[in-house]
Amino acid sequence: MDMKTGKKGYLHGIPISVKENYYLEGYDCTGGMSIYLDDCVTEENTLIKILKKQGAIPFVRTNIPQSMMTYECSNPIYGQTKNPHDVTRGPGGSSGGEAALIAAKGSILGFGTDIGGSIRIPSHFCGVYGLKPTVGRISKKNMLPFQSGQTLVQAAAGPLASDMGGLVAVMKSLLVPAMFEQDPTCPPIEFRNEIFESKRPLRIGYFLDNGYITPVPACQRAVSLATEVLQTRGHTIVKFDPPDMYACFELFLLSTFGDGGESFIEALKDDLVDPALKLAHMGLILPRWLNLFLGWVLSKFGRDKMMYILSKSMRGPGSVGKYWKIAERNEAYKKQMLRRWRANKLDVLICPGFAFPAVRSGNVFNVMGGVTYTVLFNLLNYPTGSMPVTKVTCEDEANMADYPSKTAYEKAMKKDNVGSTGLPVNIQCAAQPYQEELVLRVMAELEQGLKAQN
Numbered sequence: 001m002d003m004k005t006g007k008k009g010y011l012h013g014i015p016i017s018v019k020e021n022y023y024l025e026g027y028d029c030t031g032g033m034s035i036y037l038d039d040c041v042t043e044e045n046t047l048i049k050i051l052k053k054q055g056a057i058p059f060v061r062t063n064i065p066q067s068m069m070t071y072e073c074s075n076p077i078y079g080q081t082k083n084p085h086d087v088t089r090g091p092g093g094s095s096g097g098e099a100a101l102i103a104a105k106g107s108i109l110g111f112g113t114d115i116g117g118s119i120r121i122p123s124h125f126c127g128v129y130g131l132k133p134t135v136g137r138i139s140k141k142n143m144l145p146f147q148s149g150q151t152l153v154q155a156a157a158g159p160l161a162s163d164m165g166g167l168v169a170v171m172k173s174l175l176v177p178a179m180f181e182q183d184p185t186c187p188p189i190e191f192r193n194e195i196f197e198s199k200r201p202l203r204i205g206y207f208l209d210n211g212y213i214t215p216v217p218a219c220q221r222a223v224s225l226a227t228e229v230l231q232t233r234g235h236t237i238v239k240f241d242p243p244d245m246y247a248c249f250e251l252f253l254l255s256t257f258g259d260g261g262e263s264f265i266e267a268l269k270d271d272l273v274d275p276a277l278k279l280a281h282m283g284l285i286l287p288r289w290l291n292l293f294l295g296w297v298l299s300k301f302g303r304d305k306m307m308y309i310l311s312k313s314m315r316g317p318g319s320v321g322k323y324w325k326i327a328e329r330n331e332a333y334k335k336q337m338l339r340r341w342r343a344n345k346l347d348v349l350i351c352p353g354f355a356f357p358a359v360r361s362g363n364v365f366n367v368m369g370g371v372t373y374t375v376l377f378n379l380l381n382y383p384t385g386s387m388p389v390t391k392v393t394c395e396d397e398a399n400m401a402d403y404p405s406k407t408a409y410e411k412a413m414k415k416d417n418v419g420s421t422g423l424p425v426n427i428q429c430a431a432q433p434y435q436e437e438l439v440l441r442v443m444a445e446l447e448q449g450l451k452a453q454n
């Protein structure tokens with residue numbers, strides 16, 4: 001579209017769905033927390049303004065988990081969203097309403113946010129396409145302000161769609177001068193078609209297992225399938241070792257719970273706490289020593305030190321000085337990853353969309369460690385896409401017989417996977433910050449390659 005003359009835009013006449021935490025004039029914006037109810041916003045989200053200029057028509061708002069810091073998509077205000085592929089399972093979260101609606105063919109294009117996987121987890125659970133851009137590449141102005149003071153690991157706004165064309169059209173419509181004028185904090189980098197359309201052969205890294213939770217067979221097979229397809233298109237495939245995932249998860253939590261959970265406790269103090277959050281909420285309100293002790297007991301009992309990391313880190317680093325040290329460790333982690341990336345001369349990295357397919361409703365907290373697959377790219381602030389590649393087969397389910405069941409997480413995952421045949425399975429594709437066009441290029445090639453195969 002010509003933004004000066006007002007001629008038809010990239011999204012002319014396209015209906016779009018919007019996650020509940022985006023400001024839409026005249027609506028309240030709650031994140032599933034009643035403290036924000038009945039407080040209509042008077043401003044419009046910047047992305048929505050640009051999308052409207054490009055001809056898009058917002059037509060529905062979609063559900064989220066209470067507080068948006070989990071992937072169980074339910075809250076006491078709007079209730080629970082179910083997965084259209086299997087209604088006993090959830091759609092993931094926190095952009096779960098978006099992904100469910102797109103998978104059910106109620107929308108072709110929607111908008112979510114992602115601080116730990118909130119665009120990519122639901123994309124994977126529902127078999128739709130999603131892109132978490134680099135934080136800052138597109139505007140985040142006028143969103144629910146909950147926890148906006150936390151700046152170490154920030155949420156990114158991004159699209160979900162029923163195909164690659166949708167993700168590309170959105171990025172082309174948003175990366176325009178009108179957005180940089182509305183929000184001067186976004187670097188004025190317009191959509192770089194020359195990167196998206198380049199035919200240069202790439203070096204593509206991949207990993208099947210992050211060294212903490214082994215993905216179920218279907219999620220590993222999806223990565224192998226994707227790398228095979230990309231190899232036949234002339235790209236070089238390189239095995240890659242991801243950095244320490246325990247450190248990653250600890251740093252992520254110490255950053256996002258830097259206030260020791262105070263903002264959650266404050267926001268939920270007069271609210272009904274959603275059943276999916278009860279345990280986490282209890283961990284935040286118990287005396288610190290008791291929470292630590294219980295975390296230690298649970299980790300011994302479950303033979304998984306992640307439970308201890310979770311209980312310890314959700315109570316925050318404890319002081320501003322210690323918080324600054326976390327910021328330093330985050331930077332060191334990013335440097336370490338960059339060194340590995342450069343040593344392998346990577347262009348992009350492919351890995352499982354998640355450790356397992358859609359989880360049964362009510363079971364999310366028992367398998368929370370799966371988020372290590374998505375949180376990694378938030379801590380690194382790498383643009384990352386998620387796209388469907390395959391579905392769980394009977395053979396995949398039968399192969400679960402050889403899946404480890406040493407830890408409580410592994411046992412819970414094994415149990416949850418019974419009956420998963422037919423569920424969608426995505427892969428993730430990540431690149432260095434601000435390389436959204438490269439991520440989209442690889443995903444579009446993969447989509448084409450997969451279509452040619454079928």
Ligand SMILES: CCCCCCCC/C=C\CCCCCCCC(=O)NCC(=O)O
Pocket residue numbers: 067068069070071093094095113114115116117118119155264265268277280281284310368371
């Ligand atoms: C009382 C509330 C406490 C909530 C804590 C829940 C358990 C925390 C454990 C792990 C945290 C990782 C969760 C990541 C899920 C993705 C959420 C996300 O990206 N949200 C951001 C957004 O929607 O913008």
